[in-house]
Amino acid sequence: MSINDSRETVKNKYIEKKLYGRKGFLKAAKSAKGKWIRFGILLTVAVIVVAAAMFGHVFAPYDPVETDFSAALTAPGAGHICGTDNLGRDVFSRILCGAGSSFSLTFLCIAIISILGMILGAVSGYFGGIIDTFIMRVTDVLLAFPDSVFAIAVVGVIGPGLLNTVLALSVIWWTKYARVTRGLVSQMRSKDYITEARFGGAGTFKILYKYMLPNILPQIIIMATVDIGGMMLTLAGLSFLGLSTQPPAPEWGYMLYEGKSYLQTAPWVMIFAGLAIFITVIVFNLLGDSLRDILDPKE
Amino acid sequence: MEKYILKRFLQLIIVLFGVTLITFIITQAAPSDPAEMKYISMGTIPSEELLEQTREEMGLNDPVIVQYGRWLANVFHGDLGESSKFSEPVLSQMAKKLPMTLELAGVSFLVMIAVAFPLGILAAVKKNKIADYIIRVGSFFGISMPNFWLGLILMYIFAVRLGWFNVVSENNLSGIILPVLTLTIPMICGYIRQIRTAILEEMNSDYVIGARSRGISEKRILFFHIMPNAISPIITLMGLSIGGLLGGTAIVETVFSWQGIGNMVVEAIRVRDYNLIQAYVIWMAVIYVGVNLLADILCRALDPRIRLKNKSD
Numbered sequence: 001m002s003i004n005d006s007r008e009t010v011k012n013k014y015i016e017k018k019l020y021g022r023k024g025f026l027k028a029a030k031s032a033k034g035k036w037i038r039f040g041i042l043l044t045v046a047v048i049v050v051a052a053a054m055f056g057h058v059f060a061p062y063d064p065v066e067t068d069f070s071a072a073l074t075a076p077g078a079g080h081i082c083g084t085d086n087l088g089r090d091v092f093s094r095i096l097c098g099a100g101s102s103f104s105l106t107f108l109c110i111a112i113i114s115i116l117g118m119i120l121g122a123v124s125g126y127f128g129g130i131i132d133t134f135i136m137r138v139t140d141v142l143l144a145f146p147d148s149v150f151a152i153a154v155v156g157v158i159g160p161g162l163l164n165t166v167l168a169l170s171v172i173w174w175t176k177y178a179r180v181t182r183g184l185v186s187q188m189r190s191k192d193y194i195t196e197a198r199f200g201g202a203g204t205f206k207i208l209y210k211y212m213l214p215n216i217l218p219q220i221i222i223m224a225t226v227d228i229g230g231m232m233l234t235l236a237g238l239s240f241l242g243l244s245t246q247p248p249a250p251e252w253g254y255m256l257y258e259g260k261s262y263l264q265t266a267p268w269v270m271i272f273a274g275l276a277i278f279i280t281v282i283v284f285n286l287l288g289d290s291l292r293d294i295l296d297p298k299e
Numbered sequence: 300m301e302k303y304i305l306k307r308f309l310q311l312i313i314v315l316f317g318v319t320l321i322t323f324i325i326t327q328a329a330p331s332d333p334a335e336m337k338y339i340s341m342g343t344i345p346s347e348e349l350l351e352q353t354r355e356e357m358g359l360n361d362p363v364i365v366q367y368g369r370w371l372a373n374v375f376h377g378d379l380g381e382s383s384k385f386s387e388p389v390l391s392q393m394a395k396k397l398p399m400t401l402e403l404a405g406v407s408f409l410v411m412i413a414v415a416f417p418l419g420i421l422a423a424v425k426k427n428k429i430a431d432y433i434i435r436v437g438s439f440f441g442i443s444m445p446n447f448w449l450g451l452i453l454m455y456i457f458a459v460r461l462g463w464f465n466v467v468s469e470n471n472l473s474g475i476i477l478p479v480l481t482l483t484i485p486m487i488c489g490y491i492r493q494i495r496t497a498i499l500e501e502m503n504s505d506y507v508i509g510a511r512s513r514g515i516s517e518k519r520i521l522f523f524h525i526m527p528n529a530i531s532p533i534i535t536l537m538g539l540s541i542g543g544l545l546g547g548t549a550i551v552e553t554v555f556s557w558q559g560i561g562n563m564v565v566e567a568i569r570v571r572d573y574n575l576i577q578a579y580v581i582w583m584a585v586i587y588v589g590v591n592l593l594a595d596i597l598c599r600a601l602d603p604r605i606r607l608k609n610k611s612d
Contacts, residue, residue: 274448
């Protein structure tokens with residue numbers, strides 16, 4: 001026993017040395033406190049970005065849909081920080097105002113898929129049997145479609161539009177959440193505290209809501225946060241294909257679509273709109289990573 | 300092994316059946332009337348009686364189940380209807396455009412493996428050293444980059460500014476470079492991270508410490524002990540990446556005017572050519588599912604642990 005113990009200690013020390021041996025410049029983030037500090041900073045940045053998106057129209061120096069042909073395709077300069085597009089609309093104002101719609105769509109999608117996935121996964125894992133088989137076969141079939149191919153097809157058939165894009169992506173993305181929830185629920189089902197809760201007279205709904213949900217939620221929150229960046233990219237990609245927003249309302253992906261035609265004469269239209277997406281996605285990806293660092297015991 | 304392959308094939312057939320069902324349902328949700336569309340595409344506005352007659356001829360008045368059965372039978376014969384945009388069978392359109400997309404996706408896949416593997420391994424081996432930080436930070440930026448933006452930026456720098464390539468990509472060696480870069484850079488970055496994680500997980504195993512204590516060289520441990528163990532999750536990930544590649548081609552083909560099916564489907568959506576859209580979805584799903592089946596079989600062939608663990612099947 002003591003030999004095993006010492007062997008274990010040596011091994012752990014060895015692993016620890018391997019993991020944290022070198023004084024890296026990111027070492028602060030390895031400690032629990034460092035992780036929280038990093039998370040706090042990133043959360044603040046994310047909140048600022050979201051606030052800027054929601055109140056973007058207040059700060060916008062110009063009207064985002066007002067056309068001014070005399071100023072069309074002006075290069076970035078003193079009057080227009082990011083230049084103007086082919087209709088003389090201020091790109092900077094359009095980016096600020098477009099943020100609102102890009103963000104709300106992303107969050108709407110994430111909310112729909114995580115809640116839908118959680119409910120279907122919980123039902124599937126808790127009740128088992130034929131419901132479980134049915135839901136899992138549906139996820140199997142949906143997983144056979146590459147995400148964006150499915151979304152392109154759905155939007156293509158029911159017609160372009162903001163809500164149609166959201167619908168298309170929601171139909172295909174919930175499966176991941178359902179599978180994770182199902183796994184967690186079916187593991188938990190045989191745990192003692194659930195059996196005891198049932199003995200104590202708790203109904204199905206109460207068990208799911210009161211005893212299982214708190215155990216599922218952290219996982220789902222991690223997944224949802226990690227997914228924000230990817231969802232934003234996918235949505236922007238669809239509107240880049242001209243499948244979501246109807247002009248003239250600004251939206252980032254669509255601005256790139258418009259900017260594409262003026263690549264040679266006015267590259268700033270697409271550069272700044274893309275930069276806005278890029279920076280936002282970086283912020284949310286960092287936030288997701290750091291949240292996973294804190295909550296996920298595996299790492 | 301044969302039994303496993305057979306079982307997976309049966310599963311595949313069920314999944315493909317579901318794929319056709321869902322594709323059919325999506326098309327049923329279309330707001331427009333196919334009979335009317337037929338005349339509009341021919342440039343005439345039909346009378347109500349003519350419409351009713353055409354609907355009867357096209358079988359649109361039959362129960363949905365009957366329509367699905369008939370459609371499915373046609374699909375099995377490879378007949379996906381006529382494209383209203385190109386006024387020729389969908390199949391011949393697909394036959395023309397699919398090779399271009401497969402070429403793009405295939406080359407991208409090879410480039411992805413060729414770059415992601417060495418960098419992922421390097422990052423894992425040099426964990427927490429400068430090389431690892433550079434690769435990790437670089438790949439982080441890469442996965443956050445929208446590929447359509449990357450495509451436009453590359454096009455602006457290399458085609459518009461430097462004039463090294465044509466703005467419209469041709470099907471030759473220099474024409475494929477920019478589309479492949481656009482498609483692969485974000486994916487490479489994603490896979491570097493995953494390969495790194497897969498290898499690091501193995502590195503902490505007991506057998507690695509054992510091998511080290513026996514004095515086996517680090518190189519040998521990496522290539523003969525760690526790699527065979529880390530390879531099966533990586534193959535699975537590679538199989539899944541095909542989905543991203545196939546979906547990504549739509550955007551990349553649009554940016555570079557590459558004449559593949561991604562470009563075709565975006566056109567088809569504009570003119571509401573439902574048969575083409577249907578064909579696109581079914582083909583993509585079939586390719587994706589097929590590749591993933593191959594990946595699973597390959598994993599099983601390469602990794603005896605999976606075979607032993609599920610010996611029952």
